[in-house]
Amino acid sequence: MAEAERIAIVGLGLIGGSLALALRRALPGLRIIGVDDDPRPREQALEERAVDAATAPEDAPLDVCDLVVLATPAQALLTMLPKVAARMRPGAVLTDVCGAKELICAAGAAQDRVAFVGGHPMAGTEYRGFVAATPALFDGCTVALCPSVGAPVEGAAAKVRALWTSAGAEKILDVDAAVHDRAVTFASHLPYLGAAAVVDALLAAGDVAPLARELAAGGFRDTTRLAGDGTLGGAAALNRFMPQAARALAERLRLFAAQLENDPFVILQRLSELSEERRQMRMPAVTPTSSVPGVPIRRR
Amino acid sequence: MAEAERIAIVGLGLIGGSLALALRRALPGLRIIGVDDDPRPREQALEERAVDAATAPEDAPLDVCDLVVLATPAQALLTMLPKVAARMRPGAVLTDVCGAKELICAAGAAQDRVAFVGGHPMAGTEYRGFVAATPALFDGCTVALCPSVGAPVEGAAAKVRALWTSAGAEKILDVDAAVHDRAVTFASHLPYLGAAAVVDALLAAGDVAPLARELAAGGFRDTTRLAGDGTLGGAAALNRFMPQAARALAERLRLFAAQLENDPFVILQRLSELSEERRQMRMPAVTPTSSVPGVPIRRR
Numbered sequence: 001m002a003e004a005e006r007i008a009i010v011g012l013g014l015i016g017g018s019l020a021l022a023l024r025r026a027l028p029g030l031r032i033i034g035v036d037d038d039p040r041p042r043e044q045a046l047e048e049r050a051v052d053a054a055t056a057p058e059d060a061p062l063d064v065c066d067l068v069v070l071a072t073p074a075q076a077l078l079t080m081l082p083k084v085a086a087r088m089r090p091g092a093v094l095t096d097v098c099g100a101k102e103l104i105c106a107a108g109a110a111q112d113r114v115a116f117v118g119g120h121p122m123a124g125t126e127y128r129g130f131v132a133a134t135p136a137l138f139d140g141c142t143v144a145l146c147p148s149v150g151a152p153v154e155g156a157a158a159k160v161r162a163l164w165t166s167a168g169a170e171k172i173l174d175v176d177a178a179v180h181d182r183a184v185t186f187a188s189h190l191p192y193l194g195a196a197a198v199v200d201a202l203l204a205a206g207d208v209a210p211l212a213r214e215l216a217a218g219g220f221r222d223t224t225r226l227a228g229d230g231t232l233g234g235a236a237a238l239n240r241f242m243p244q245a246a247r248a249l250a251e252r253l254r255l256f257a258a259q260l261e262n263d264p265f266v267i268l269q270r271l272s273e274l275s276e277e278r279r280q281m282r283m284p285a286v287t288p289t290s291s292v293p294g295v296p297i298r299r300r
Numbered sequence: 301m302a303e304a305e306r307i308a309i310v311g312l313g314l315i316g317g318s319l320a321l322a323l324r325r326a327l328p329g330l331r332i333i334g335v336d337d338d339p340r341p342r343e344q345a346l347e348e349r350a351v352d353a354a355t356a357p358e359d360a361p362l363d364v365c366d367l368v369v370l371a372t373p374a375q376a377l378l379t380m381l382p383k384v385a386a387r388m389r390p391g392a393v394l395t396d397v398c399g400a401k402e403l404i405c406a407a408g409a410a411q412d413r414v415a416f417v418g419g420h421p422m423a424g425t426e427y428r429g430f431v432a433a434t435p436a437l438f439d440g441c442t443v444a445l446c447p448s449v450g451a452p453v454e455g456a457a458a459k460v461r462a463l464w465t466s467a468g469a470e471k472i473l474d475v476d477a478a479v480h481d482r483a484v485t486f487a488s489h490l491p492y493l494g495a496a497a498v499v500d501a502l503l504a505a506g507d508v509a510p511l512a513r514e515l516a517a518g519g520f521r522d523t524t525r526l527a528g529d530g531t532l533g534g535a536a537a538l539n540r541f542m543p544q545a546a547r548a549l550a551e552r553l554r555l556f557a558a559q560l561e562n563d564p565f566v567i568l569q570r571l572s573e574l575s576e577e578r579r580q581m582r583m584p585a586v587t588p589t590s591s592v593p594g595v596p597i598r599r600r
Contacts, residue, residue, distance in 0.1 A: 233571035246557035250550035257546035271533035
């Protein structure tokens with residue numbers, strides 16, 4: 001993306017704030033307008049020079065931007081998308097960071113003022129807000145991008161690709177929105193819902209809950225880390241493949257329960273195969289910015 | 301524990317090997333006999349001076365040991381417990397590291413030659429074998445200890461406490477075996493089974509499985525890390541509270557699925573509460589030895 005361009009980032013939380021910081025670092029000449037309805041992250045982003053200007057949504061000069069990035073929680077993002085598009089310059093490019101793409105891209109396709117390119121950076125931490133943002137959040141990450149919809153704008157997809165490459169992404173995957181949602185069900189939303197259910201089970205453990213908390217070690221910590229991410233639920237709720245996947249996961253657990261009682265040899269064999277499969281999976285490295293629980297990098 | 305004592309550690313894997321290394325560091329005068337049916341970890345343990353002698357189980361001089369620690373996988377541990385006790389000096393102390401305690405302690409109580417003190421150190425990584433062992437594995441960890449059963453031996457419990465304190469444990473929790481198993485269901489075995497089910501779901505994702513693997517980021521990595529620990533399944537299979545807990549977790553997921561379809565507001569509220577609860581939980585710090593996926597500390 002050209003440095004002389006002007007972009008707006010709507011939502012200065014972990015993702016939006018980190019994107020502003022990463023772009024500022026990579027493209028010092030880019031003019032970045034930060035938009036948030038909360039004055040605190042606006043002040044913080046200005047103070048850190050992550051943005052050149054910061055405004056409330058109603059004051060945002062969206063009509064002078066070449067590119068607008070929606071980085072708010074999922075439900076709010078879906079609601080604001082048409083309103084933001086309607087305020088933009090015709091022929092400009094709108095994109096987003098939501099973890100569910102089908103409904104969002106359908107909203108993007110329902111207008112013809114701007115090009116909408118749905119995006120999903122595969123990065124995050126369980127911390128929230130601009131205070132948790134870091135310019136390194138997207139270093140080496142994968143970003144899924146959906147085909148451009150809405151107004152046909154030449155170079156729209158390339159512009160969004162360049163945005164993420166500048167922010168540090170290593171790999172851009174072009175995906176159909178529905179295929180994305182089915183895949184992300186297994187990569188993210190189902191692991192998240194399972195983690196939340198495990199936390200819920202511990203809280204409901206009655207008289208042994210305090211001891212269970214005392215005995216919780218690194219295994220519980222890592223298994224449930226994702227449950228601490230309050231934003232994932234919103235994306236999972238916009239993913240139409242989730243209810244069926246959650247039921248299938250429940251069925252799998254019921255099968256495991258029956259095997260533990262009646263067929264321990266069979267389940268131990270399967271668990272051993274699964275542990276081998278898991279160990280063979282290529283997983284992203286642990287970096288201080290992407291996943292280590294503890295004090296966030298830039299908390300103040 | 302007195303340095304002049306002699307102990308045997310049966311099973312020189314991650315836990316047994318780490319215990320040998322930790323005790324060697326803390327108590328240089330303690331005589332440690334390493335026992336394993338595989339000659340490779342015996343050689344490795346000797347090479348690292350983690351043990352003073354290493355033998356196959358049938359050659360182990362168990363009768364000259366004051367304390368024997370069983371550190372093999374769960375099912376093997378349960379099977380060998382009475383045989384090991386029968387070869388020990390009357391009045392000596394036997395202990396173990398198994399993650400399920402009720403059945404193990406019942407086996408310990410079924411003999412009256414030695415005192416049996418069931419133990420469970422809340423530490424581990426997903427790596428296996430002596431090559432993954434480290435003297436720091438138990439630093440600051442919690443160890444659950446069950447009441448001494450079998451032969452009444454004065455100071456038996458104190459001896460096992462001292463073992464773990466010397467190895468670096470920060471907190472010793474005295475627990476009833478059944479209460480331990482109920483609590484560890486929620487702290488460890490259920491999170492493990494949930495993680496294994498999530499890995500299983502991804503593998504069964506059909507045509508989107510390759511894309512799901514590509515999209516898997518830090519969230520999937522951490523949520524499923526525990527599924528890579530092949531030893532946890534054995535302990536979970538010995539825990540009689542697991543089948544019911546797995547069914548309850550399945551029920552919870554079915555409820556979540558129904559709410560995602562019919563009551564998104566209700567589930568988003570609950571997920572938000574759970575994320576807050578999770579963030580408020582006191583969790584052990586991430587240390588390079590206890591949980592960071594990647595290259596193990598001492599792999600060769």
